[in-house]
Amino acid sequence: xxxxxxxxxxxxxxxxxxxxxxxxxxxxxxxxxxxxxxxxxxxxxxxxxxxxxxxxxxxxxxxxxxxxxxxxxxxxxxxxxxxxxxxxxxxxxxxxxxxxxxxxxxxxxxxxxxxxxxxxxxxxxxxxxxxxxxxxxxxxxxxxxxxxxxxxxxxxxxxxxxxxxxxxxxxxxxxxxxxxxxxxxxxxxxxxxxxxxxxxxxxxxxxxxxxxxxxxxxxxxxxxxxxxxxxxxxxxx
Numbered sequence: 001x002x003x004x005x006x007x008x009x010x011x012x013x014x015x016x017x018x019x020x021x022x023x024x025x026x027x028x029x030x031x032x033x034x035x036x037x038x039x040x041x042x043x044x045x046x047x048x049x050x051x052x053x054x055x056x057x058x059x060x061x062x063x064x065x066x067x068x069x070x071x072x073x074x075x076x077x078x079x080x081x082x083x084x085x086x087x088x089x090x091x092x093x094x095x096x097x098x099x100x101x102x103x104x105x106x107x108x109x110x111x112x113x114x115x116x117x118x119x120x121x122x123x124x125x126x127x128x129x130x131x132x133x134x135x136x137x138x139x140x141x142x143x144x145x146x147x148x149x150x151x152x153x154x155x156x157x158x159x160x161x162x163x164x165x166x167x168x169x170x171x172x173x174x175x176x177x178x179x180x181x182x183x184x185x186x187x188x189x190x191x192x193x194x195x196x197x198x199x200x201x202x203x204x205x206x207x208x209x210x211x212x213x214x215x216x217x218x219x220x221x222x223x224x225x226x227x228x229x230x231x232x233x234x235x236x237x
Contacts, residue, residue: 015040028093033064045072052078071100076107097125098132106136124166131172138179159194171203174212181219
């Protein structure tokens with residue numbers, strides 16, 4: 001396994017660019033990492049698709065690019081709760097928490113239970129990952145996979161707390177609100193009402209000054225385009 005890991009790291013190193021490194025640094029990524037564009041990882045991901053043992057080993061290297069690739073090749077159906085919790089413990093920045101760990105979690109059978117715990121956590125990235133997981137889930141799972149009462153409770157929580165939550169959690173809560181309004185028709189009207197009520201969410205993050213898209217506009221745009229109830233085939237591309 002060590003030889004395979006070294007080989008993958010060498011391949012990643014060859015794909016890194018200084019421009020991408022600077023972009024990742026602005027998002028909180030720290031050394032070690034090579035700055036590999038996500039698209040450039042796809043051939044490697046295809047080569048090692050669903051090699052779960054390799055995914056776990058790559059994540060444990062602490063190299064950001066290897067950790068990201070791990071999320072692309074992991075087999076969520078083999079992922080255990082202790083493993084996903086271990087990944088979350090190592091997710092030191094938002095791209096890892098929301099686009100590696102959260103995405104992987106969303107394809108497991110225990111996604112909602114873990115996401116519920118993380119939403120209740122005091123740590124910013126845990127909250128962000130929990131809300132993000134629901135965003136991914138709403139975009140792919142059938143409506144009957146959710147408890148409408150529970151989702152309504154989360155929606156009320158967004159309305160009451162989104163402006164006072166940690167910034168990264170705010171961004172994820174805004175994403176949840178948008179996904180609920182678009183992909184879960186039973187709560188479309190209520191989600192749109194809340195979106196109008198909360199208005200713009202100030203979620204500027206780090207050097208990028210990242211702002212949350214206006215949820216009410218995104219939901220209305222989807223409604224006007226006849227895309228309410230839209231579902232993707234898979235969480236991961």
